[in-house]
Amino acid sequence: MTQVEKAIRFKQLHQKGAPLVLYNIWDAGGAKALAEAGASAVATGSWSVAAAHGYPDGEAIPLDLALSVVERICATVNLPVTVDFEGGYATEPSEVAENTRKVIRAGAVGINFEDRIVNGKGLHKVEAQVARIKAIRATAEEEGVPLFINARTDLFLSAKPDDHADLVSDALTREAAYAAAGADGFFVPGLTDHDLIRQITEAASLPVNVMMRGALETVADATATGAARASFGPAPYARYLSDLQAAYMEATKPA
Template sequence: MADSALQEKAERLRQLHGTGKPLVLPNAWDVGSAVVFAAAGCPALATSSAGIAFAAGFPDGERMPRDAMLAAVGRIAARVVVPVSADMEAGYGATPEDVADTVRGVIAAGAVGINIEDGLDAGGLRDPADMLARLRAARMAADAAGVPLFLNARTDVFWQRIGPEDQRLALAVERLRAYRDAGADGLFVPGRMDLPTIRGLAAATDLPLNVLGGAGMPPIPELASAGVARVTVGSGPMRAAMGVVRAIAEELAGPGTYERILGVAIPYPDLNALFADDPQD
């Protein structure tokens, strides 16, 4: 029998997708970033697989071992009371059973959502039949665990710019509809898109549409008007933080001043107090 608190978090995450406005999920990469996001009032969090990997010294693309990734997800989920959705890339493994094992690991880590993508690390998209088998295995594993895990199926049609530009919408819709039928609860389409394309994606499927906010994408109010139900930002916050770190290093090594630190640092007492308060107590 699944833990009742975990079931409640899973149901809460589902409810947050049906409020009529986009669920904005910032992507945490460690406990510290998760605590800061949650303290800012975010009702749920996602993880960034790339952000977690970068912070641990690995490149993106399932190069960080699955157990280490799950351990990072577990530390985040244990420290915040809000629901956490885990980005597990392509599911970690060559077979559907490998994906099922990953789902079981995500649930054991305390997360109540998962992203599984169809993009291949070498480029291109996974064979549709293979992707459908992986999604079905994920759904069955979650159901067997008794947790209504929110399965967010991602297609990289626009992310990788697959095929002629005028055919991408149709290709993405074809895949998304198949993923829905295989048990997905939400559909994730990262990549730079204009509003008409986003509207087309939202209108063509009857599941919550997730897009990736960032460079070249419309602001969240415009995404809301286009029918988007969920906005994530991937590794953007982590890379922005690393940009600040690099700027600090360059300033210290150059003029030897401290403006980069002074301009953005959270005051020590505030941060110390934030981490002294364990919301799980």
Template sequence: MAQKDGNLTLTPSKFRPKINACHPARGPLQEHALTSPHLDPARNTVAHFRQLHRAAMPLVLPNAWDAASARLFEHAGAAAIATTSAGLAWSLGHADGRALPVDEAVGAVARIARVLTVPLSVDIENGYSDDPKAVVELVQRLLDLGVMGINIEDGRDAPAILTAKIEAIRAFLHRTNADLFVNARTDVVLAGLAEPSERVEETIRRATLYSAAGADGLFVPGLREPTEIEDVALATRLPLNVMAWGGLPGAAALYKLGVRRLSAGSAIPQLVWGQAERAARGFLETGHSDPLSADAKPFAEVQQLFAASR
């Protein structure tokens, strides 16, 4: 990998023989529409969401954590909305890390889906269960809400556990004539599950397993070195999803490396809550009102975002 004058020059890679293409659809498909009162059916199909991963630039997702943030991000121009499991858990009073009760998660997703007109993808962590049947039951509930995609992770579990879950989801979708974009997340890099010299190979090994099981995409949070990004992208058929990180190249450069999806993760809620804490501390210390309105979005504009849902 070489970089000159801001332009990335791709160099030969030992992983180059594989192609970076999206998985073909498996079995007969049925599109699920959102329940929003102002939805655009043409923009709310799994086929459309899948096509967003084949565009001329990465699909950029500013992950939402509640209905308000989801609606705001769509208004800002997001072509699709994905949730952040950390932000969602925090907003409901739980720590991140598989601690969110399933019913609370589904309730939050229902509220988010109601206000959107673009595809919604939901981060379900590990499916909140090690039992593939329980994960399938959750998937069915999400499909009933109009969800178009999910992220499901291996975490520190053996790859065989996530493989079994993806296979169960794919079998259920085929059996019910339904469709869903299944984005398989591997935490090899983020959780340090392999030595630095071996993490690309281990990521690719898991990507191969998850692809064979029926995954539609590959999410590798923490992957940020250009050469490693390129190697993973070239070695898998799945569209590669990376997560925003300090020092990560911009979307155009990432696309040249093979990235097809870029997620903010929990960065935006962390930013918002950092700013909110500073504002609260300042108000508590001084009681001055002016700083509270300096960068505030006008009340009427926020209210208008939800006018159609009243």
């Protein structure tokens, strides 16, 4: 597939009630393993990519290094690749756009783009995030690639579960604004209550992405909420480390 064909295919994979499953990886080897296992697309996780190279999350890994990882992944598998791009490694729309151009030229066909102020407090105001999304969309059009912009809101990650019901309205306000700005998907990490997710999937115009954690124990759970995408975030990398440590301890235990 060409990059454009991958982008078109990736968007088609988002179906409400039949979620695209993305078991987030951090290197080309992991991407190849998932491709051989039958994955229809691969996704990086920012925490995992950073940790695998000795950095904390939060855009601490240098952008050039992160891009080199993306480029190797895209060169290794003939699948759509989406990148956890955090806040775009910049605040100003023009700078975010140019950084996104680099992601596209590395071969990716999708990004996660969050509204949290990375290394700051709170979320970007809706108007500011809309301007950033519009700049990304314009750049993707310039590059000739229908980039899948998965607009992530961190409303729920930054709040206590008991407060999540009160945030659904705010989340839907952001979803509508992000959709109008050119986003293709809406990501609500941290929200795991099935009924609340269902409220969002029923009202949203965009396909909704959930993160598998807490009460979202299985893909069947995500399917029942109407989600169109289920991703695993840092969980695969955490499991990989646990398995690696266990294998080492088994190999080195006294006879």
